[in-house]
Structures are given as C-alpha cells and as structure tokens.
Amino acid sequence: MSMRTLDDLDVKGRRVLVRADLNVPLDGETITDDGRIRASVPTIKTLVERGAKVVVCAHLGRPKGQVNPKYSLKPVATRLGELLGQDVAFATDVVGDSAVSTVEALQDGQVALLENLRYEPGEESKDDAVRGEFAAKLAGLAELYVGDGFGAVHRKHASVYDVPRLLPHAAGGLVVAEVEVLRKLTEDTERPYVVVLGGAKVSDKLGVIANLLTKVDRLLIGGGMAYTFLKAQGHEVGKSLLQEDQLDQVRGFLDEAKRRGVELVLPVDVLAAVTYAPDAEHDVVEATAIPAEREGLDIGPKTRELFAAKLADAKTVFWNGPMGVFEFDAFSGGTKAVAQALIDADAFTVVGGGDSAAAVRKLGLPEDGFSHISTGGGASLEYLEGKTLPGLAALED
Numbered sequence: 001m002s003m004r005t006l007d008d009l010d011v012k013g014r015r016v017l018v019r020a021d022l023n024v025p026l027d028g029e030t031i032t033d034d035g036r037i038r039a040s041v042p043t044i045k046t047l048v049e050r051g052a053k054v055v056v057c058a059h060l061g062r063p064k065g066q067v068n069p070k071y072s073l074k075p076v077a078t079r080l081g082e083l084l085g086q087d088v089a090f091a092t093d094v095v096g097d098s099a100v101s102t103v104e105a106l107q108d109g110q111v112a113l114l115e116n117l118r119y120e121p122g123e124e125s126k127d128d129a130v131r132g133e134f135a136a137k138l139a140g141l142a143e144l145y146v147g148d149g150f151g152a153v154h155r156k157h158a159s160v161y162d163v164p165r166l167l168p169h170a171a172g173g174l175v176v177a178e179v180e181v182l183r184k185l186t187e188d189t190e191r192p193y194v195v196v197l198g199g200a201k202v203s204d205k206l207g208v209i210a211n212l213l214t215k216v217d218r219l220l221i222g223g224g225m226a227y228t229f230l231k232a233q234g235h236e237v238g239k240s241l242l243q244e245d246q247l248d249q250v251r252g253f254l255d256e257a258k259r260r261g262v263e264l265v266l267p268v269d270v271l272a273a274v275t276y277a278p279d280a281e282h283d284v285v286e287a288t289a290i291p292a293e294r295e296g297l298d299i300g301p302k303t304r305e306l307f308a309a310k311l312a313d314a315k316t317v318f319w320n321g322p323m324g325v326f327e328f329d330a331f332s333g334g335t336k337a338v339a340q341a342l343i344d345a346d347a348f349t350v351v352g353g354g355d356s357a358a359a360v361r362k363l364g365l366p367e368d369g370f371s372h373i374s375t376g377g378g379a380s381l382e383y384l385e386g387k388t389l390p391g392l393a394a395l396e397d
C-alpha cells in the first residue's frame with residue numbers, strides 16, 4: 001500500500017482538514033488520559049510550522065447523531081492548545097455557522113477544532129448518499145485533507161472514508177507510524193503468537209475473533225469480553241457484561257479453536273461485585289460459579305497467574321482491552337498483571353486501544369516496557385485480521 005505523506009502536500013496558506021482521533025476518557029469535563037491528544041500533536045505542529053490553516057475534526061464517544069454536551073470536544077480544544085503552545089479556536093458546531101466563521105477567521109499557522117463529528121447523523125450513516133452529503137459539507141471547509149486518526153480508520157465514516165475522496169489528501173505521521181509497526185506484526189510473526197482481548201466493546205470486537213483464530217497460537221480472553229464465552233459454555237454469569245445475541249457465534253469460535261488447535265484461554269476465577277462502583281463489595285469466585293446478583297469486574301488471582309504463564313514464552317503479543325474495570329483501583333489488578341506479563345516477556349509486544357493505553361499509564365507502568373503502544377484498539381485488530389480498512393484505503397494513491 002502506498003500512501004502520500006505530509007511531504008507530498010503543499011500546505012502553505014491553505015486550509016487543511018485533519019481527521020484526528022481525540023477520543024479521550026473524560027470524568028465530567030476533566031480529561032483523565034490525554035495520550036491520544038499528545039499523539040496527534042506532531043502532525044498538527046508540522047502543518048502549523050508549514051504555514052497551513054489547520055482545521056482539526058474528531059469524534060468523542062458515541063453520541064449517535066445527537067448533540068449531547070456530555071460529549072463536547074471543548075475540553076479537548078483547551079488541552080490541545082496547551083500541548084501546542086498556541087490557542088485553538090473552537091467551533092461549537094461541525095459544519096454550521098460557527099464552523100464556517102471559525103475556519104474563515106483562521107490565519108496561516110493557526111488551528112481550529114470542530115465540535116464532535118458524531119453530533120451529525122451523516123458522519124456514521126450507512127446510507128452512502130446521506131454520508132456523502134455530510135462529507136461534501138465537511139470537505140467544503142478545506143482545500144486539503146490529512147488522515148491522522150488511526151484509532152478510527154476501521155470506521156467507514158464520512159470524515160474517515162468519504163472526505164479524502166473529495167480533496168487532495170495525505171496520511172499524517174501517526175497513521176504512517178502505526179501502520180509500519182502493525183505491518184511488522186503481520187509480516188514477521190515470531191511464534192508463539194498470543195493475542196489478549198478484553199474491554200467493553202464486546203459486540204464490535206467479537207467479530208475479529210473468527211479471523212484471528214486462523215493466525216494466532218493462543219487467544220486469552222478477559223475483561224467484559226469473557227462473560228459471553230463463559231455463558232456460551234453453559235455457565236451463569238450473573239449481571240456481568242453479556243452479548244446475548246452473539247452466544248451462537250461464540251460457541252462457533254470455541255469449536256473452531258478446538259479444530260484448529262488454537263488454545264483459547266478463559267478466566268478461571270473473577271472478582272464478583274455486588275454493584276458497578278469503585279468501592280463495591282466483592283469476592284473472588286470461580287468463573288463457573290458467579291452468583292446471580294453479582295457482576296464480574298476483574299479477572300481473579302488464579303487467572304492472573306494463568307494468563308502470565310501463557311504469555312511467558314510468547315514471542316509476539318498483541319493486547320487490546322483491559323482485563324477489568326481498571327478505572328476503579330479495586331478492579332485494576334488483573335489489567336496490571338497482564339501488562340506486567342507483557343513487560344516481562346521476551347517478545348515483540350504491542351498494546352492497542354484508547355483505554356488499554358490509558359490503563360498502562362494510569363497503573364504507573366513504564367511505556368517503554370512495550371515494543372509499541374498503539375492509539376487504536378479496534379483499528380489494530382482489524383488490521384491484524386488482514387482486512388482492508390476504509391480509512392487507509394481512502395488514503396492510498
């Protein structure tokens with residue numbers, strides 16, 4: 001795949017729309033981890049230094065086509081300004097009057113951020129015409145496009161897929177760097193190759209498993225992902241996260257893993273809590289005996305040891321998705337144990353995903369203990385499957 005880079009665009013004095021992934025965790029209006037904003041800074045800085053008028057666009061959370069102040073990018077504009085060392089003008093809509101006037105007021109070397117793309121139903125629409133109409137408005141704000149939101153390149157969304165078809169475009173430095181590392185993971189995979197999956201985006205990420213089973217030697221499943229597997233094996237999971245409509249699919253994965261000789265490793269014990277809260281009363285229980293009124297919020301001590309043992313001899317590891325609700329200290333031990341096992345392994349180790357990367361930082365683990373920390377979880381997983389990602393295909397020459 002060949003993608004044009006920033007060096008192929010003459011940006012001086014021109015309005016450049018940068019699609020970034022600024023989907024950071026928030027506690028109210030406080031950004032709890034700014035990793036994705038930091039990762040977006042080098043491309044924006046390069047454009048500023050080259051005299052572009054930089055129009056950044058991004059999504060935050062999943063507001064589903066509705067304006068919802070809870071998902072405003074305003075706090076992100078402030079943080080981006082601090083990191084860039086210059087003001088970032090904030091447009092209070094995406095393609096409306098505020099966006100148009102904010103962009104028109106930009107001088108060379110200045111930066112603006114548009115409000116959350118996902119306030120607009122056109123951004124994520126499955127209808128090509130609806131998406132196309134919104135894409136045309138967004139493209140109308142700029143003369144050039146830079147795709148740098150690696151964490152969203154697996155989404156066939158207007159800002160990711162359609163806009164680069166309407167404007168001269170290039171890949172930003174973050175996308176180029178991420179693809180380079182992931183390509184290495186697919187091209188020289190030293191074995192054993194172990195993938196660890198967890199997190200909460202269960203329905204999204206179950207889809208990658210069928211394909212991963214053809215590539216990996218071991219698949220360790222923890223986090224919110226594990227309970228659909230335990231239930232598929234016939235165990236009750238109480239109030240734990242569950243994707244009831246995908247149980248048949250998961251039974252298929254269990255059979256397929258057996259047929260292929262892939263070790264699919266599930267939790268043997270969990271921390272079962274009475275409620276979803278930082279100070280929730282909880283006990284360690286067998287994964288096969290979760291009480292009806294409890295929910296599993298972390299993997300238990302035996303599982304931590306089991307997963308560490310399954311990672312000890314790995315030569316290549318990809319990990320996406322926390323093993324538990326790491327945001328609550330009482331349920332962060334499983335994630336910490338798995339992260340430590342990656343650090344200890346003599347392997348090429350890649351961590352991917354906004355929350356997984358945030359967890360590494362929150363838990364005080366050394367970022368240089370991993371070969372690479374990717375900004376994209378779902379995007380990395382789909383790349384590893386060998387899929388063509390819409391946002392990368394759109395950037396190809």
Ligand SMILES: Nc1ncnc2c1ncn2[C@@H]1O[C@H](COP(=O)(O)OP(=O)(O)O)[C@@H](O)[C@H]1O
Pocket residue numbers: 198199200201202222223224225241296297298320321322323324325326327352353354355356357376377378
């Ligand atoms: N057992 C669990 N029950 C509920 N939520 C969980 C559980 N384990 C992990 N999570 C949540 O998963 C979220 C991260 O999931 P996800 O978005 O899939 O990861 P990433 O952003 O790294 O790709 C975290 O907010 C974490 O609290």
Ligand SMILES: O=C(OP(=O)(O)O)[C@H](O)COP(=O)(O)O
Pocket residue numbers: 021023061062151152155201352353354355375376377378379
């Ligand atoms: O957080 C993201 O992905 P990730 O959790 O898979 O790393 C990206 O910003 C994409 O967000 P989405 O999964 O709501 O499309």
